[in-house]
Amino acid sequence: MPDPNIIPQKHRINKDDRKNLLGNDSFVIWFTGLSGSGKSTLANLLEQRLNEKRVLTYLLDGDNVRTGLNKDLGFGDEDRIENIRRLGEVSKLFLDAGIVVLTAFISPFRSDRETVRELVGKENFHEVYVKCPLELCESRDVKGLYSKARAGQIPKFTGIDSPYEEPLNAELVIDTSALTIEDSVSLLDDYVSGLLKRK
């Protein structure tokens, strides 16, 4: 429903001005993977590395989105789609604000991730698949969610009774069952350093 009565006014300050101010381009690093695969851990460590390099970042995750902007949404199919749509739109605003956006959400469905990729622009979207076998994630069970899900206390839990669709063409795959955390962060750091050098 694009309202015909909303007439775009050109903003005086745009993305290029902010890029100029901050000294680097903005983009989205979209972490996807099972619960317990290590998305939040890696996103946090990457953010720390970027902060040390004086790169302005923002990490969107369940903590600051599901408890705020998307607190009206549940976990049914329709709400999951709306959840990701809003995440995409918010990421787009942050991109426009010149900020490097990190997101850490299971985001299990390929179509949802592709929707965000199109929305923010393919050239700005970098999908990082944090790969880890379900068995290992479940044995870690850092938050105790898998045992709850197995007990039927969390319906439609990804990996248990709701599918996780592996990325087919992720920009980066980090296998946290094979790599140390340190090596995983180094891979990420190298990848993002390449993006920061782009003109």
Place this chain on the structure above:
Amino acid sequence: MPDPNIIPQKHRINKDDRKNLLGNDSFVIWFTGLSGSGKSTLANLLEQRLNEKRVLTYLLDGDNVRTGLNKDLGFGDEDRIENIRRLGEVSKLFLDAGIVVLTAFISPFRSDRETVRELVGKENFHEVYVKCPLELCESRDVKGLYSKARAGQIPKFTGIDSPYEEPLNAELVIDTSALTIEDSVSLLDDYVSGLLKRK
């Protein structure tokens, strides 16, 4: 519906780190006033001034919000409330990201503005009432919206068939029927400069 299965993890990089990186505090400058009062014009000019001072800002307005994040919302009472709620939540994320947020929305209802004030924290919320008599706004009719509203083509148009509730305790009032644009921007610039000096 705060989900009991969302367990907050402490972020390694927080608002203070970003304040340290950017060199200034973040806050929200919330412009409110009738359509045609000059909100967008002033917000854009203020943003330009701040950019010249190397302050990172982001302007949220109908152009980037109503056409994106809130494009699923109409102008009925329920949708207006949800529109402002989401704006508040997005402002809160931007604040946390360390950015000076400017918003330019009619936001006609006191209760909605108070909701945002509480949400982002009173100390971070600066309400700027862009004051201008309806007659003058209507005679300007920059976007041709008032004539459409008078012709019954836009229902519930603020000032015509939907009320505008003037702020009672705005942090700043700018009377654009009495001041030049230049003087209005100077007033804003002075006010915001004071905020930027806060520790």
